[in-house]
Amino acid sequence: MGTHLPIEENASDVYTREVFKEFQLEVICSTDTCKSVGYAEVDGVEVTVVKDSIRKKSFNVEYNPGTQATQCSCMMFERMGFLCRHIVWILSANGMKTIPVDYVSTRWKKDxxxxxxxxxxxxxxxxxxxxxxxxxxxxxxxxxxxxxxxxxxxxxxxxxxxxxxxxxxxxxxxxxxxxxxxxxxxxxxxxxxxxxxx
Structure with missing residues (x-):
């Protein structure tokens, strides 16, 4: 494992080797390059502005603690089928130890x-x-x-x-x-x- 985050270990159990390597990079970058620079709550949804020092840009991450629904303005999940570093950072900050089941695309699973x-x-x-x-x-x-x-x-x-x-x-x-x-x-x-x- 490249980090101490349980979400990384969970990913190694779920994803194929190739996808895990790509996701692992996102997990590592979430600990090394992401930080919160703003926060707001709108209708029970937490909106955090996450600054990415590698991309030199900030992204809005929406997270609903009740449903665990999340979305990032970088749209990586929608494009690639696995979570970005910004969402991983938010999930880890909220104590999540596993990837929410709705964000594990069947096409990238080992089975x-x-x-x-x-x-x-x-x-x-x-x-x-x-x-x-x-x-x-x-x-x-x-x-x-x-x-x-x-x-x-x-x-x-x-x-x-x-x-x-x-x-x-x-x-x-x-x-x-x-x-x-x-x-x-x-x-x-x-x-x-x-x-x-x-």
């Missing part, structure tokens, strides 16, 4: 491939035994959709339009189940993580 390769073009492959049946079914569905769309590369425009119409019809049949969701909740469901508001 991401294990889940994704449960089926490929109808061939059953090894799956993670801890995966629940719904997760395995969702992975298989994504595989089916992906392979079906791949078949359209040599198809005519009419065939592409027909499949698109079929998918739209099916989506409309599912809408009654989603009628209680707000637009934001629908996006969160699609993305698999909460949307951060500024």
């Amino acid at each position: 991401a491939l294990h889940f994704r390769l449960s089926e490929c073009d109808g061939v059953q492959m090894e799956t993670n035994s801890s995966a629940d049946a719904k997760e395995v079914a969702m992975v298989k569905l994504w595989s089916e959709v992906h392979s079906t769309i791949g078949l359209l590369r040599g198809a005519s425009e009419t065939e592409v339009v027909n499949l698109s119409s079929l998918i739209r019809e099916f989506k409309e049949k599912l809408l009654p189940y989603k009628k209680d969701l707000t637009k934001q909740q629908e996006f969160e469901q699609i993305l698999g993580c909460p949307l951060m508001t500024r």
Whole structure:
């Protein structure tokens, strides 16, 4: 470990080696280059201005202690899929020992491939035994959709339009189940993580 922060050790258990190395650099920089230069509280959300001495710039970090929702104006999580040094600094200052589950992108986890390769073009492959049946079914569905769309590369425009119409019809049949969701909740469901508001 490059620091004494428990969040770094947690990351080493969760992330792949390559992503951990990148995240580890953010953790190290959070202790060496970040400091608070301003603070305000707006509607229960703590807004801290964090100065980054390497980038020679300050960033606004929003943190909700109740929900652990956080967002940084550098937008690194949105671009890269792992937390920036500014958020790590805030989480550590708030006593967080692990990365909040909403900020661990599945694609960077050690077991991401294990889940994704449960089926490929109808061939059953090894799956993670801890995966629940719904997760395995969702992975298989994504595989089916992906392979079906791949078949359209040599198809005519009419065939592409027909499949698109079929998918739209099916989506409309599912809408009654989603009628209680707000637009934001629908996006969160699609993305698999909460949307951060500024």
